[in-house]
Amino acid sequence: MNTPWTTESLHEALHSDQSVDLEGIELNLIGGVDTIINIIMHEHGDLAMQMAVSGEQIFVSSPLCLASQVKDRHAFNEACLRLNPVNPLSNLGLQDVGGEDLYIVFGELSSRSPLAAVVEEIHALADNTIQAAEAFADHMK
Amino acid sequence: MAIWTKIITLFRGAAHEAGTAVVDANAMRILDQEVRDAQNALLRSRDDLAKIMAQRKIANDKLNDKKAKQIEYSNYIREALARENRGLAQEVAVKLAQIEADIATEGKIIGEFDNSISKLQASSRQAETVITRLKQQIDTVKATESVQRAQAALAAQHAGTGAKLGTALDSLERIKQRQVERAAQLEVAEEMAKTTGEDTDLQRRLAQAGIVPGESSADSILARFETPAPKALGHDGVPQLGQANVTSQSS
Numbered sequence: 001m002n003t004p005w006t007t008e009s010l011h012e013a014l015h016s017d018q019s020v021d022l023e024g025i026e027l028n029l030i031g032g033v034d035t036i037i038n039i040i041m042h043e044h045g046d047l048a049m050q051m052a053v054s055g056e057q058i059f060v061s062s063p064l065c066l067a068s069q070v071k072d073r074h075a076f077n078e079a080c081l082r083l084n085p086v087n088p089l090s091n092l093g094l095q096d097v098g099g100e101d102l103y104i105v106f107g108e109l110s111s112r113s114p115l116a117a118v119v120e121e122i123h124a125l126a127d128n129t130i131q132a133a134e135a136f137a138d139h140m141k
Numbered sequence: 142m143a144i145w146t147k148i149i150t151l152f153r154g155a156a157h158e159a160g161t162a163v164v165d166a167n168a169m170r171i172l173d174q175e176v177r178d179a180q181n182a183l184l185r186s187r188d189d190l191a192k193i194m195a196q197r198k199i200a201n202d203k204l205n206d207k208k209a210k211q212i213e214y215s216n217y218i219r220e221a222l223a224r225e226n227r228g229l230a231q232e233v234a235v236k237l238a239q240i241e242a243d244i245a246t247e248g249k250i251i252g253e254f255d256n257s258i259s260k261l262q263a264s265s266r267q268a269e270t271v272i273t274r275l276k277q278q279i280d281t282v283k284a285t286e287s288v289q290r291a292q293a294a295l296a297a298q299h300a301g302t303g304a305k306l307g308t309a310l311d312s313l314e315r316i317k318q319r320q321v322e323r324a325a326q327l328e329v330a331e332e333m334a335k336t337t338g339e340d341t342d343l344q345r346r347l348a349q350a351g352i353v354p355g356e357s358s359a360d361s362i363l364a365r366f367e368t369p370a371p372k373a374l375g376h377d378g379v380p381q382l383g384q385a386n387v388t389s390q391s392s
Contacts, residue, residue, distance in 0.1 A: 034287030045312030055280030098293035
């Protein structure tokens with residue numbers, strides 16, 4: 001069984017591995033209490049995504065919209081729940097970020113996943129987030 | 142152990158308080174402790190299992206001894222009866238009765254051991270699954286929390302500038318903006334190509350009509366020679382080469 005990634009080793013591998021195509025993707029390791037990788041997707045309108053590894057899990061999250069940007073929360077929540085099963089590879093969620101509710105699109109994968117799978121997840125999540133934002137345009141103020 | 146209930150309690154209380162950790166740190170510590178306790182309990186139950194299996198083995202060995210004795214004593218009784226020594230047979234029979242009672246008891250004890258063993262095995266398998274899942278959930282919560290904290294920090298960076306946390310809506314807006322820009326660029330390029338095209342067409346038609354000099358063709362060259370030299374140039378009487386005359390005319 002291969003060794004699980006850590007946030008640092010994953011960041012290092014994404015930068016140094018020649019097989020990884022990072023065209024239009026900017027990666028920055030951000031330290032602090034918990035280290036994360038901040039990802040900026042230049043070909044997806046500079047969409048910022050955050051990735052962190054903890055134990056057996058890699059978590060990648062992308063901010064969809066703030067709750068304050070939604071017209072009707074109740075209707076939007078229902079629309080999210082309905083879209084979720086048909087949204088391949090990614091999930092929709094709600095989180096409290098700095099005292100504000102933020103809808104996120106996120107993906108989880110094993111910290112023992114091959115690098116190619118991690119890169120695929122990054123691309124898929126960016127695609128899905130933009131598509132979700134487009135699909136939910138009518139719900140936004 | 143209901144895992145989801147435990148995870149949900151992690152989010153109680155602390156949420157909706159700006160600036161505080163999203164996951165209740167205290168609840169997380171409790172959950173971590175519970176996992177450790179569960180792991181210890183699992184280790185203890187494995188020890189218990191090993192002890193019970195050892196006891197079962199001892200009991201089984203005893204049972205086998207008794208069964209061997211049972212056969213041995215049965216043979217004695219048969220032998221004694223064959224030799225018509227009823228008294229001796231009676232004596233051995235008393236002993237055999239005791240052995241058979243012991244066999245029954247031992248058998249029951251072993252049955253109970255077997256029961257306990259299968260129950261312990263099942264419960265430690267279950268405990269193992271629960272612990273693995275709970276650890277996975279804790280990993281997920283921790284990873285989520287790292288990302289959330291980072292997102293909050295990023296949002297705080299924007300707070301001073303009055304800008305909101307950048308979301309997919311902003312990115313979508315940028316994508317649309319870029320598409321509009323690209324479309325506009327494309328339109329300009331097309332327009333320019335078209336204008337150039339129109340100019341070329343006009344030039345061609347003007348040349349065809351002989352209004353502007355076009356490309357030399359055999360006809361136009363011949364026409365130059367056939368056209369009589371104009372008389373109004375003022376150099377009358379001076380004989381000139383027709384060709385030179387035409388050249389000055391056309392330049």
